Amino acid sequence: MAEITWEEPFCGEGNNCFRIGTDLEGNAYIALAGQEDHYLTDTREALRTLIRDIKAGRADHLL
Known part of the structure; x- marks a missing residue:
């Protein structure tokens, strides 16, 4: 398993908090705060x- 360096949680008003992380191999991770074992990963x-x-508002339909 990669060694992930997590940033401080980001919490939107009334929303779940999430965290963004990176590793030394150039991958990025995103997870709900407190559930960092279950993450999505990409470059x-x-x-x-x-x-x-x-x-830019191009993902508003997903929220």
């Missing part, structure tokens, strides 16, 4: 794209 670039799209 760091894919995570950057996801975050940019969310900020």
Whole structure:
């Protein structure tokens, strides 16, 4: 299992908290805070794209 470095939890108002993590091999991880054993993983670039799209409102239909 990869050694994941988790950032502090991000909590939206009235929403679950989530955490973003990275490893030394260039992978990015996202998980609900407290459930870091159950994460989604992809490349760091894919995570950057996801975050940019969310900020731009292109993922609002998923929320």
